[in-house]
Amino acid sequence: MNFKEPNYPIRAKKLEAIRRRLTPNHEKTLKIEQEYMRVIAGYRGETSLKYHLSFLSEKQYHILHGMRLPSAQNEYFFQIDMMILSKYFFLLIEVKNLSGSITYDPTFQQIIQLNNGKEKIYQDPILQVERQKSQFLLWLTKHKITALPPIHTLVILSNSQAHIKATSSHKDTAKIIRPEKLPIKISEYENMYRRQVITDRELNKLNRLIHKNHTP
Numbered sequence: 001m002n003f004k005e006p007n008y009p010i011r012a013k014k015l016e017a018i019r020r021r022l023t024p025n026h027e028k029t030l031k032i033e034q035e036y037m038r039v040i041a042g043y044r045g046e047t048s049l050k051y052h053l054s055f056l057s058e059k060q061y062h063i064l065h066g067m068r069l070p071s072a073q074n075e076y077f078f079q080i081d082m083m084i085l086s087k088y089f090f091l092l093i094e095v096k097n098l099s100g101s102i103t104y105d106p107t108f109q110q111i112i113q114l115n116n117g118k119e120k121i122y123q124d125p126i127l128q129v130e131r132q133k134s135q136f137l138l139w140l141t142k143h144k145i146t147a148l149p150p151i152h153t154l155v156i157l158s159n160s161q162a163h164i165k166a167t168s169s170h171k172d173t174a175k176i177i178r179p180e181k182l183p184i185k186i187s188e189y190e191n192m193y194r195r196q197v198i199t200d201r202e203l204n205k206l207n208r209l210i211h212k213n214h215t216p
Contacts, residue, residue: 072138094129106170149197
């Protein structure tokens with residue numbers, strides 16, 4: 001398994017520097033602290049998945065964390081929390097490390113977090129990772145990579161203490177999983193896709209190209 005460890009976020013380092021300069025009663029202290037905690041939570045969520053990926057074949061998979069790539073038009077950047085690449089299928093994963101009670105609402109395309117009596121709304125992570133998939137496909141086309149394995153998407157809620165529920169039995173809820181189910185999902189894809197679509201050489205070339213274009 002070609003495993004790229006998650007890098008400590010540059011954004012976290014910048015926020016740490018800002019935190020050191022701000023006084024406790026500064027008007028921006030609370031906002032900076034909240035953003036810092038969000039960034040660190042995301043980083044911890046990604047690093048917590050290493051154990052659940054340890055079963056994967058070293059020769060078959062490339063696992064990349066936090067790849068930040070320029071859009072096909074070079075107008076902005078998009079970031080994918082985790083990419084699992086093989087000769088048979090690609091898997092793009094959005095990782096959320098949320099605590100408390102987490103409710104997925106597919107009707108209004110949102111996640112509702114209730115933690116310590118406070119409610120917070122997040123955008124639909126399934127739409128988020130599907131958008132990243134579209135951006136990745138455009139990026140691949142720009143680099144003239146058209147022979148591709150099937151691409152799947154998942155959302156992992158990495159906090160094992162979180163209470164997860166959904167407002168309805170919408171089919172998209174199957175894309176939201178806990179870390180423990182990741183090996184099972186990958187095994188399902190392995191059984192589903194047995195035809196090799198790209199060669200080892202092509203997969204290694206793509207891995208190098210992604211790293212070359214990665215912009216922290």
